[in-house]
Amino acid sequence: MLSHVDWEIWRREKSPFEDVLGFFQIQAAIEMCRGEEILDVGCGDGYLTRELLKHFKNVTGVDESTVALNKAKINAKGATIIQSSIEDFKPARKFDTVLMINVLEHVKEPVKKLATISKWLKGNGQIIIHVPNAYSVHRRLGKYMNLLNNCTDLNDADRAIGHKIVFDMNGLIKTVKKAGLVPVRQGGLFFKPLSGPQMVRLYNAGLWENDEQRDRYFKALNKLGTDFPELASIIYVVCKKNTS
Numbered sequence: 511m512l513s514h515v516d517w518e519i520w521r522r523e524k525s526p527f528e529d530v531l532g533f534f535q536i537q538a539a540i541e542m543c544r545g546e547e548i549l550d551v552g553c554g555d556g557y558l559t560r561e562l563l564k565h566f567k568n569v570t571g572v573d574e575s576t577v578a579l580n581k582a583k584i585n586a587k588g589a590t591i592i593q594s595s596i597e598d599f600k601p602a603r604k605f606d607t608v609l610m611i612n613v614l615e616h617v618k619e620p621v622k623k624l625a626t627i628s629k630w631l632k633g634n635g636q637i638i639i640h641v642p643n644a645y646s647v648h649r650r651l652g653k654y655m656n657l658l659n660n661c662t663d664l665n666d667a668d669r670a671i672g673h674k675i676v677f678d679m680n681g682l683i684k685t686v687k688k689a690g691l692v693p694v695r696q697g698g699l700f701f702k703p704l705s706g707p708q709m710v711r712l713y714n715a716g717l718w719e720n721d722e723q724r725d726r727y728f729k730a731l732n733k734l735g736t737d738f739p740e741l742a743s744i745i746y747v748v749c750k751k752n753t754s
């Protein structure tokens with residue numbers, strides 16, 4: 511479980527809402543990680559990779575973006591940071607756990623990418639995948655407000671940040687199965703009642719008696735998402751290689 515101290519440090523360093531959500535994502539992923547050799551695929555600026563270093567000895571981050579990796583080399587000092595696309599990456603060793611946090615929705619041909627990544631796993635290795643949920647309550651509200659025809663449609667905000675697909679749990683499970691992987695656990699994180707920019711304003715608005723109350727509120731939103739994955743902002747699946 512995330513300790514009060516971890517949360518305090520994170521909140522002080524990373525105030526915008528997206529980073530708070532990232533905190534809950536990486537804490538959940540850390541609890542599900544197995545083994546010592548961890549690979550963070552699409553590690554981006556390395557903020558989440560840095561958290562992995564607190565728990566695991568051998569952490570590798572790979573990403574194709576030069577801009578992101580320049581930050582990752584500073585943020586995740588101690589990790590092996592490699593610039594490569596998923597397509598071109600040829601790891602020298604295999605991994606116990608591969609993380610793909612907020613990445614699969616950005617890639618073309620997700621089945622092909624997952625099939626490639628599955629070859630980097632040790633025999634009993636696992637992949638932990640987090641993606642935004644098409645049926646997050648804020649997208650359902652967007653549909654009721656006639657801003658979206660279907661919750662699984664890409665909207666302008668999705669396109670602006672490079673999303674190629676909006677997964678729901680069924681779509682995510684079908685995708686991992688098509689890649690020859692076996693889902694062993696699935697769920698949701700964080701209940702997000704408003705759009706991203708609105709959540710940032712809510713977080714910064716100071717509606718609470720004090721920071722402790724605000725932190726309790728955001729932790730409670732995370733708990734709500736774990737209790738009601740069908741409404742959660744993030745859905746995840748943990749999968750293994752099909753060895754049969």
Ligand SMILES: C[S@@+](CC[C@H](N)C(=O)[O-])C[C@H]1O[C@@H](n2cnc3c(N)ncnc32)[C@H](O)[C@@H]1O
Nearest residue numbers: 552553554573574575578595596611612613616
């Ligand atoms: C939204 S960011 C997520 C970063 C980090 N995992 C996080 O959650 O903070 C997606 C990252 O995936 C990387 N990415 C997307 N497609 C990729 C590919 N085919 N090969 C390698 N990296 C890729 C992007 O460069 C970007 O840094």
